[in-house]
Amino acid sequence: MTPDQAPAWADVGFWVFALAAVATGYRVFRTDSMVRSAFLLLASFLNVGAVVLLLGGRYLGVALVFMMTVEMTVMAIFMVAFMMNPAGLNPMSMVHQPRLAVVAGAGAFGGGVLLALLGEFPDRPRRAGADVIAALGSQLLGRSMLVFETVGVTLLAAMVGAVALSSRRSRFGGPADEGSLPPPLEPGGDRYPAGVVPEPAGGHGGHGGHGGHQ
Amino acid sequence: MSLEGALVVAAALVGLGLWGALSQQSIVMVLMGVELMVNGVILAAAALWAFAAAGAPEGQLLVVMAMAVMAVELAVGFAVVVALYRCRQVDMTDGLESLRN
Amino acid sequence: MTRVLAVGPLVVAGAYAAAVARLAAASAAAGHGLRGLAAEPLRRAALALVQQRLATERPDAASRALAPAVVAALAAVGLALVPLSRGWVVVDAGAGIVVWGSLEALAIAAVYLHGWSANSLQPLVAAYRFTAAGLTLLLLSMFVLIGVALPAQSLRLADVVDAQAGLWNVLRQPLGLPLFLVVALGITSWPPLDLAGGADLAGGTAAEASGPGRLAWTAARAALLAAFAAMGAAAFLGGWHGPWLPGPAWMAVKTAALLAVLAAAGVRLAGLRAEALVARGWTVLLPLAFADLAMAGLVAQL
Amino acid sequence: MAVSRPRPARLALVRRLAAAAPVPVFVARGLGAGRADAELAADRRLHLVGSPRQATVLLATGRFPGRLGDALARVHDQLPHPRTALWWRRPGWAEVPPALAGAAAVAELAALPAALVAAHRALVAGGPSAPDVGPDQPPQPFEGRGDHGQGGEGMMGGVPWGRPMAMPGEDRDGLALDELSLDLGPFQPGFPPGLVAHLRLQGEVVVEAGVERAGGVDGGPAVDPVTERLGEPGSPGGRARAEARAELRRVADLCRLGGLGPLAARAAAVAADPGARAVDAARLAAAVRRSRLPARWAGVGRVGGIGAGDRLALALARAEGALARADGGAGTLPPAPATVDPDELAGALAGLDWGDAVVTLASVPDPSEAPRPAAAAASRAP
Numbered sequence: 001m002t003p004d005q006a007p008a009w010a011d012v013g014f015w016v017f018a019l020a021a022v023a024t025g026y027r028v029f030r031t032d033s034m035v036r037s038a039f040l041l042l043a044s045f046l047n048v049g050a051v052v053l054l055l056g057g058r059y060l061g062v063a064l065v066f067m068m069t070v071e072m073t074v075m076a077i078f079m080v081a082f083m084m085n086p087a088g089l090n091p092m093s094m095v096h097q098p099r100l101a102v103v104a105g106a107g108a109f110g111g112g113v114l115l116a117l118l119g120e121f122p123d124r125p126r127r128a129g130a131d132v133i134a135a136l137g138s139q140l141l142g143r144s145m146l147v148f149e150t151v152g153v154t155l156l157a158a159m160v161g162a163v164a165l166s167s168r169r170s171r172f173g174g175p176a177d178e179g180s181l182p183p184p185l186e187p188g189g190d191r192y193p194a195g196v197v198p199e200p201a202g203g204h205g206g207h208g209g210h211g212g213h214q
Numbered sequence: 215m216s217l218e219g220a221l222v223v224a225a226a227l228v229g230l231g232l233w234g235a236l237s238q239q240s241i242v243m244v245l246m247g248v249e250l251m252v253n254g255v256i257l258a259a260a261a262l263w264a265f266a267a268a269g270a271p272e273g274q275l276l277v278v279m280a281m282a283v284m285a286v287e288l289a290v291g292f293a294v295v296v297a298l299y300r301c302r303q304v305d306m307t308d309g310l311e312s313l314r315n
Numbered sequence: 316m317t318r319v320l321a322v323g324p325l326v327v328a329g330a331y332a333a334a335v336a337r338l339a340a341a342s343a344a345a346g347h348g349l350r351g352l353a354a355e356p357l358r359r360a361a362l363a364l365v366q367q368r369l370a371t372e373r374p375d376a377a378s379r380a381l382a383p384a385v386v387a388a389l390a391a392v393g394l395a396l397v398p399l400s401r402g403w404v405v406v407d408a409g410a411g412i413v414v415w416g417s418l419e420a421l422a423i424a425a426v427y428l429h430g431w432s433a434n435s436l437q438p439l440v441a442a443y444r445f446t447a448a449g450l451t452l453l454l455l456s457m458f459v460l461i462g463v464a465l466p467a468q469s470l471r472l473a474d475v476v477d478a479q480a481g482l483w484n485v486l487r488q489p490l491g492l493p494l495f496l497v498v499a500l501g502i503t504s505w506p507p508l509d510l511a512g513g514a515d516l517a518g519g520t521a522a523e524a525s526g527p528g529r530l531a532w533t534a535a536r537a538a539l540l541a542a543f544a545a546m547g548a549a550a551f552l553g554g555w556h557g558p559w560l561p562g563p564a565w566m567a568v569k570t571a572a573l574l575a576v577l578a579a580a581g582v583r584l585a586g587l588r589a590e591a592l593v594a595r596g597w598t599v600l601l602p603l604a605f606a607d608l609a610m611a612g613l614v615a616q617l
Numbered sequence: 618m619a620v621s622r623p624r625p626a627r628l629a630l631v632r633r634l635a636a637a638a639p640v641p642v643f644v645a646r647g648l649g650a651g652r653a654d655a656e657l658a659a660d661r662r663l664h665l666v667g668s669p670r671q672a673t674v675l676l677a678t679g680r681f682p683g684r685l686g687d688a689l690a691r692v693h694d695q696l697p698h699p700r701t702a703l704w705w706r707r708p709g710w711a712e713v714p715p716a717l718a719g720a721a722a723v724a725e726l727a728a729l730p731a732a733l734v735a736a737h738r739a740l741v742a743g744g745p746s747a748p749d750v751g752p753d754q755p756p757q758p759f760e761g762r763g764d765h766g767q768g769g770e771g772m773m774g775g776v777p778w779g780r781p782m783a784m785p786g787e788d789r790d791g792l793a794l795d796e797l798s799l800d801l802g803p804f805q806p807g808f809p810p811g812l813v814a815h816l817r818l819q820g821e822v823v824v825e826a827g828v829e830r831a832g833g834v835d836g837g838p839a840v841d842p843v844t845e846r847l848g849e850p851g852s853p854g855g856r857a858r859a860e861a862r863a864e865l866r867r868v869a870d871l872c873r874l875g876g877l878g879p880l881a882a883r884a885a886a887v888a889a890d891p892g893a894r895a896v897d898a899a900r901l902a903a904a905v906r907r908s909r910l911p912a913r914w915a916g917v918g919r920v921g922g923i924g925a926g927d928r929l930a931l932a933l934a935r936a937e938g939a940l941a942r943a944d945g946g947a948g949t950l951p952p953a954p955a956t957v958d959p960d961e962l963a964g965a966l967a968g969l970d971w972g973d974a975v976v977t978l979a980s981v982p983d984p985s986e987a988p989r990p991a992a993a994a995a996s997r998a999p
Binding site: 341342343344345346347354355357358359360361362364365366367368369436440443444506507509513514515516517518521522523524525526529582583584585586587588589590591 | 637797874875910971973
């Protein structure tokens with residue numbers, strides 16, 4: 001099935017999934033719970049995965065679902081690890097420079113739309129009936145073996161780097177956080193987050209440094 | 215289902231991701247914004263592969279690369295968050311004027 | 316398209332079979348008889364329908380309703396992927412094994428969602444420790460499943476079954492099936508690896524669930540376990556291959572046998588604690604999965 | 618908390634099936650009854666559940682003075698409708714906790730299963746469901762002070778709705794992650810009567826713990842009357858049998874906690890059998906060993922030199938030895954483990970994960986369950 005010969009239901013499905021991907025992507029930054037954000041982002045990825053499947057990427061769509069589910073679950077775990085607070089207790093907004101962000105986002109969108117509508121793209125739809133999975137496989141382990149291996153080594157390096165960065169032992173053997181101090185709550189101020197005061201400061205200061213309790 | 219439609223949707227995802235990444239304070243949320251942008255890139259790459267590249271296997275390869283980039287970004291991003299949190303109990307961008315100390 | 320209609324009955328039958336297998340194993344291990352067990356799941360389900368569905372304080376209600384639905388949908392997808400007979404499969408996915416991997420990943424996410432959404436501590440702790448173990452098992456499952464794809468030289472499940480016409484994968488890759496069953500127990504959170512449940516957490520992610528909500532959660536996981544058993548039968552026990560009986564009958568027999576093994580393990584073996592499971596997952600099970608994959612590759616080359 | 622009325626199931630068939638289901642019972646252990654309810658696991662008609670959300674019948678055993686009574690009221694209201702409560706009440710327990718004001722009372726352990734089944738059937742057939750005892754509201758108000766009104770300063774501290782806010786603290790990886798405070802008990806399944814642990818958790822790891830006995834150390838008869846009447850009080854056979862029974866109840870509790878319901882049912886059956894022989898206990902011990910439960914718990918919660926797995930194995934060995942003696946044989950009866958000081962127990966909990974902490978608390982020997990000579994018990998009876 002090439003995109004051109006796709007039946008009408010595929011067309012409808014494309015737009016349903018595409019709009020759902022955009023809607024959930026928007027909701028990611030408009031919800032008051034970070035776990036929910038992670039799962040909304042996952043929903044956006046799942047919808048894009050479905051679109052890719054409709055476009056004919058029979059392996060890619062599924063692989064996208066697989067990878068993103070794992071990544072977003074890890075993401076959600078991180079949320080809870082850093083704030084042990086089920087289902088969100090204190091709804092609050094944690095944003096800065098909102099105007100710049102809106103302008104930049106709208107600009108990126110506008111640029112993309114212009115590119116999409118005005119750009120000259122060759123009209124060469126893929127052939128029907130080709131085995132895309134086998135094609136990808138022979139590409140990965142054939143002509144593009146070097147790319148494949150590079151990606152693999154990069155992932156390995158990322159894993160090693162991540163473990164090294166997050167491990168408590170520093171390069172020199174001691175604890176990585178030895179002698180380090182949290183920043184004060186206001187730049188130049190002398191109030192520190194609760195529990196990590198460099199000297200007993202009495203009571204708990206206001207707590208701007210930590211992610212809060214969403 | 216057309217190339218233009220897919221590219222517009224991809225642009226919307228990239229725009230939303232940029233907006234989120236710039237406006238959010240929490241580092242983890244910034245990472246989410248970046249992920250959403252890569253999501254748009256993946257969609258655009260898949261659409262170009264299907265409509266404009268005659269289904270060349272290199273197109274699929276590009277998508278696989280984008281997914282790998284995302285995995286690397288997430289792994290290193292989380293590692294940096296953990297390292298920062300360990301040193302400073304910070305997981306917000308505003309708490310970090312510099313990476314010294 | 317009519318084949319899609321078969322998925323509903325398959326899910327219901329799978330959940331029922333898993334429930335009966337568990338009750339029968341428990342009854343046998345306790346020294347009681349097996350009389351009246353066929354209706355037991357129905358009685359328990361009826362009781363759940365009579366009971367009130369309680370809400371916790373400020374839950375994430377949408378996620379709470381979504382989680383059992385997602386697990387049930389995953390069970391349906393799983394059962395739809397598995398070929399029941401020669402040429403008879405509901406969804407003939409070219410990348411079936413990767414779809415199965417996504418399904419496992421989504422199941423972990425759904426359990427996490429279930430535990431988190433109750434806004435209560437026991438469910439959250441259960442979801443937390445389950446996910447830590449679940450992600451380990453997911454890795455394991457990928458190696459094991461790639462192992463069965465090797466002799467078939469295909470990610471399509473129908474090809475995997477076809478490739479076992481002469482020799483079943485359970486003989487070709489003896490480590491594969493036990494590892495896959497460990498994954499099945501872990502990811503469906505079924506005893507003895509019920510990290511998302513467990514008596515120490517008052518029922519884990521379902522600690523706050525009552526009545527119909529609890530029934531939906533339990534039944535969905537039972538159906539998912541049945542999907543795992545069917546997948547195990549197709550990937551390792553030769554699927555519908557077998558003498559005398561027709562293909563679907565062989566699939567049913569093999570799936571039931573795997574369900575019985577899983578249920579017996581649940582009532583006779585003590586589970587690993589979360590930390591022990593993660594530690595052993597990385598230090599013992601994962602190397603075993605590597606060995607399984609290496610062996611599968613060697614055998615496929617011969 | 619209940620927010621909606623029960624939906625009437627109109628189908629008579631559904632109600633008939635539901636009435637025939639195993640009765641989901643949640644047990645709240647009060648003072649004076651020890652772990653006697655563990656024997657109910659032997660009855661097929663009953664299903665001892667781990668969460669009040671599952672149960673139709675709340676079984677309260679013993680006395681519930683002071684805060685135990687308040688806790689019982691909270692648990693009572695956590696049962697979904699239709700629900701009812703049953704009280705295992707010995708003559709002489711005068712004080713009636715509010716949750717049990719309207720509850721039927723049963724005096725004999727042997728009569729409990731039938732009473733539970735009857736209560737369940739009546740309930741499912743459309744009988745009246747027990748109304749809430751307490752108000753449907755959080756244990757205390759939100760407080761209304763602080764930046765977010767939670768009662769602390771900034772976003773930190775405070776006890777909104779009576780629940781302590783999560784606060785950062787040191788942990789084993791050097792990441793100052795949030796800590797959560799909560800109470801475990803007093804009706805956690807498998808716990809000795811009245812045991813409450815105050816925990817501070819990071820993730821599922823206990824950072825700090827305190828252990829106390831709600832309602833004070835068991836002031837009632839330390840020996841439950843049922844156990845004592847099994848043999849002639851004071852006679853060697855009766856005493857040995859009572860000891861075996863207490864150990865087997867512990868074994869049943871621990872097996873259930875370990876997720877091995879069928880083994881718990883077997884242990885309960887041996888405990889409830891007045892003619893049990895040493896060989897029955899030996900068979901049970903072999904099945905428990907085969908399940909690898911003692912091995913899994915080998916190093917868990919070391920208190921007084923032995924871990925939870927050793928305590929389970931010891932309970933099985935003691936049950937076997939005591940039953941051999943009860944039959945007049947020469948069984949070796951290993952000495953009972955010493956009871957543990959609450960502070961020592963609290964110290965042992967720090968650093969354990971949730972599951973291990975629960976197993977530790979459920980397995981340590983408790984002063985309320987060791988049978989004492991009848992004379993001592995009688996002198997303490999109220």
